[in-house]
Amino acid sequence: MELYEKRLSGETLYEGKIIDLCKDNVLLPNGATAIREVVKHHGGVTVAALTDKNEIYLVSQFRYPNAGVLVETPAGKLEKGEEPLEAIKRELKEEIGAEAENYYFLGTFNPTPAYCSEIIYLYAATGLKTGEQHLDEDEFLDVKKIPIEEAVKMVLDGEITDGKSQALILKTFMLLQDGSIHKLLI
Numbered sequence: 001m002e003l004y005e006k007r008l009s010g011e012t013l014y015e016g017k018i019i020d021l022c023k024d025n026v027l028l029p030n031g032a033t034a035i036r037e038v039v040k041h042h043g044g045v046t047v048a049a050l051t052d053k054n055e056i057y058l059v060s061q062f063r064y065p066n067a068g069v070l071v072e073t074p075a076g077k078l079e080k081g082e083e084p085l086e087a088i089k090r091e092l093k094e095e096i097g098a099e100a101e102n103y104y105f106l107g108t109f110n111p112t113p114a115y116c117s118e119i120i121y122l123y124a125a126t127g128l129k130t131g132e133q134h135l136d137e138d139e140f141l142d143v144k145k146i147p148i149e150e151a152v153k154m155v156l157d158g159e160i161t162d163g164k165s166q167a168l169i170l171k172t173f174m175l176l177q178d179g180s181i182h183k184l185l186i
Contacts, residue, residue, distance in 0.1 A: 041118035046075035101127025
């Protein structure tokens with residue numbers, strides 16, 4: 001049996017600034033039909049910004065849907081048609097006021113594939129030159145840098161609950177341990 005669902009029809013229920021909500025009728029592999037509610041999102045980027053001492057920058061910010069402060073790696077949404085590398089450069093400058101000499105593409109992350117099309121592009125950055133933050137008008141966050149080993153412990157202890165940040169921190173740590181991160185230089 002081929003694992004594929006074919007869209008038969010659909011409608012957009014909501015068009016927003018960040019997301020669209022669609023309701024589609026699909027044909028299943030067994031010939032039956034089903035309804036799929038899909039949040040369409042342009043995607044996002046996140047970065048493990050590393051100092052020469054293998055410290056990682058983390059940001060804390062209030063996340064309204066979660067009604068609390070989350071600790072995350074610097075991140076942001078892709079604008080329609082924007083290249084992920086350009087977005088990560090923009091977000092690095094906005095959120096922590098840094099530019100990097102080196103960028104490493106570490107893959108992608110699907111945060112909620114059951115109902116959302118969002119794909120997050122994972123990067124690491126080294127050779128940082130720090131300056132001034134350039135936050136969006138509606139963006140408020142605290143920035144800190146800690147040893148990556150401490151960030152791993154925060155993931156394992158449940159202090160960092162954001163999925164994209166968990167995946168990026170753990171992946172970056174493992175790639176640093178075996179030295180293979182440098183093979184991913186772009």
